[in-house]
Amino acid sequence: MTEFVTSKDGTRIAYEKVGSGPALVLVDGAMCYRDFGPCRSAATAFSDRYTVYFYDRRGRGESGDSPEYAPEREYEDLAAVIDATGEEAYVLGYSSGGALVLQAAASGVRMRKLASYEAPYVGIAEKKGVKPDFLAELNARLDRGDRGGAVGYFMVDMVGGPAFLPLMMRLMPKVFTSLKAVAHTLPYDATIMHGFEVPTATLGRITTPALVMGGSKAKPNMVAAVDGVASAIPGSIKRTLAGQTHQVKDDAIKPELVGFFA
Numbered sequence: 001m002t003e004f005v006t007s008k009d010g011t012r013i014a015y016e017k018v019g020s021g022p023a024l025v026l027v028d029g030a031m032c033y034r035d036f037g038p039c040r041s042a043a044t045a046f047s048d049r050y051t052v053y054f055y056d057r058r059g060r061g062e063s064g065d066s067p068e069y070a071p072e073r074e075y076e077d078l079a080a081v082i083d084a085t086g087e088e089a090y091v092l093g094y095s096s097g098g099a100l101v102l103q104a105a106a107s108g109v110r111m112r113k114l115a116s117y118e119a120p121y122v123g124i125a126e127k128k129g130v131k132p133d134f135l136a137e138l139n140a141r142l143d144r145g146d147r148g149g150a151v152g153y154f155m156v157d158m159v160g161g162p163a164f165l166p167l168m169m170r171l172m173p174k175v176f177t178s179l180k181a182v183a184h185t186l187p188y189d190a191t192i193m194h195g196f197e198v199p200t201a202t203l204g205r206i207t208t209p210a211l212v213m214g215g216s217k218a219k220p221n222m223v224a225a226v227d228g229v230a231s232a233i234p235g236s237i238k239r240t241l242a243g244q245t246h247q248v249k250d251d252a253i254k255p256e257l258v259g260f261f262a
Helices: 040-048 072-087 096-106 134-143 147-158 165-170 173-181 182-192 222-232 250-260
Strands: 003-006 012-019 024-027 053-056 091-093 113-117 210-215 239-241
Touching: 003 072, 012 040, 012 072, 012 239, 024 040, 024 072, 024 096, 040 250, 053 113, 053 182, 072 173, 072 182, 091 250, 096 113, 096 182, 096 250, 113 250, 134 165, 134 182, 147 173, 147 182, 165 173, 173 182, 210 222, 210 250, 222 239, 239 250
Parallel strands: 024 053, 024 091, 091 113, 113 210, 210 239
Antiparallel strands: 003 012, 012 053
């Protein structure tokens, strides 16, 4: 059942909860929300040990939005969901949702413990000696109403997927429609990622116990990102999940969470 919490700026954030036990809040990455992405499956998988809360980040699904975006608004959204649990919750973030969780913790959002999986601080590769301005390009495509083009730019130019990926997505109308529906939030994730470089000084302020995870099948730049995050957070624990890609399986990540949260 969908429930709502009101964030500090008045934006309504939609969430669900399943299971029983200590509270665990899940945070999605780019273009994902409750009905599209890993969190519903993960919530089901983890519900035998935790009361799992998963929510639509602002601008997605049933959550509201605000005219002016800033990462701090999403930190406040996460804090509001944690408050709704009635306790100091565990928090797990996937991909850019992992970056959101890390930076929210650094800004003072209270969590019992936190875990991130492959926060994509992978840098920005130069093209002809110049680093692309991802945020400007995304906004330009969205300003001219090209949601599909923004999705394709994110998948290929930003994430490094194969050039045929946008075409393949277009051959799956239901999936592509879901992606285009939240394309306007891609600049939010680009803003959170701060140029896709590990914000070493920011993460150095984290005092929450932290588990930093990556998959053994990650590309070298993602391996470096995970290493950089783990090195930046005082006292963090790093784990490499055997056989996992960026789309980590629930049964691979669950034992790491259970051991760390215990």
